[in-house]
Amino acid sequence: MTMCLQMSDKISYDPALTKLWEVKREAEKLGLPETIISGLQAVEDLFEAREVYCDGKTSEPSDALSKLMKDTMEHPWQQVFNEGKTKWNISTRMLSGNLEGYVLKFLVSASKAKRVLEVGMFTGCGALGMAEVMPDDGKVVTCEFDPYLVKLTRTFVDKSPHGKKITILEGPALDSLNDLGKKGETFDFIFIDADKPGYCDYFNVSI
Numbered sequence: 589m590t591m592c593l594q595m596s597d598k599i600s601y602d603p604a605l606t607k608l609w610e611v612k613r614e615a616e617k618l619g620l621p622e623t624i625i626s627g628l629q630a631v632e633d634l635f636e637a638r639e640v641y642c643d644g645k646t647s648e649p650s651d652a653l654s655k656l657m658k659d660t661m662e663h664p665w666q667q668v669f670n671e672g673k674t675k676w677n678i679s680t681r682m683l684s685g686n687l688e689g690y691v692l693k694f695l696v697s698a699s700k701a702k703r704v705l706e707v708g709m710f711t712g713c714g715a716l717g718m719a720e721v722m723p724d725d726g727k728v729v730t731c732e733f734d735p736y737l738v739k740l741t742r743t744f745v746d747k748s749p750h751g752k753k754i755t756i757l758e759g760p761a762l763d764s765l766n767d768l769g770k771k772g773e774t775f776d777f778i779f780i781d782a783d784k785p786g787y788c789d790y791f792n793v794s795i
């Protein structure tokens with residue numbers, strides 16, 4: 589999970605952009621010359637232009653992935669959290685999305701990985717994307733500790749024929765990784781995308 593910061597109605601996980609917002613706010617508060625403020629605004633505009641450019645140059649997702657992303661965005665997360673069904677108020681910003689999905693697909697297919705491990709599943713965007721470029725006997729094992737997400741994601745990925753390649757391990761990722769290690773399971777490719785404080789442990793246990 590990535591740390592997320594917000595500026596008025598804008599939201600970003602990019603620490604460079606959130607730092608820029610902080611500096612811009614400070615510059616405005618100090619009443620710095622307009623050239624400085626507009627210079628900072630120009631940098632912010634470049635961030636957005638880069639994102640628009642990258643999205644525009646990325647191929648369309650498969651129908652199944654497109655549906656998964658749409659269903660994720662439209663899910664009543666606030667309501668299910670209020671009803672006590674999820675561990676916390678889930679943000680759709682956790683979804684890896686089409687661009688990151690294609691980077692993963694590229695890496696998995698270039699490395700000819702047949703066994704992939706994902707730490708941090710959310711609604712299965714990364715897992716399904718990787719499964720799509722793997723051979724029929726390929727396997728994606730993915731870890732998720734929120735029982736609501738585990739159930740929901742199973743229904744999302746099973747709408748695709750590639751869903752059968754995906755095994756979901758429910759529970760704290762570190763426990764799942766230790767169990768996999770004890771069973772002597774090995775992987776060709778590992779995508780760590782869960783809680784940041786756990787990354788060093790996930791990395792060390794994985795190797």
Ligand SMILES: C[S@@+](CC[C@H](N)C(=O)[O-])C[C@H]1O[C@@H](n2cnc3c(N)ncnc32)[C@H](O)[C@@H]1O
Pocket residue numbers: 589590682683684685706707708709710711712713714715731732733734737759760761762781782783786
């Ligand atoms: C950034 S999202 C993963 C996004 C996903 N990889 C994708 O491609 O869309 C992080 C996920 O990790 C899960 N998570 C966070 N801490 C965890 C832990 N200690 N064990 C297992 N899952 C965890 C969260 O519930 C969340 O669904």
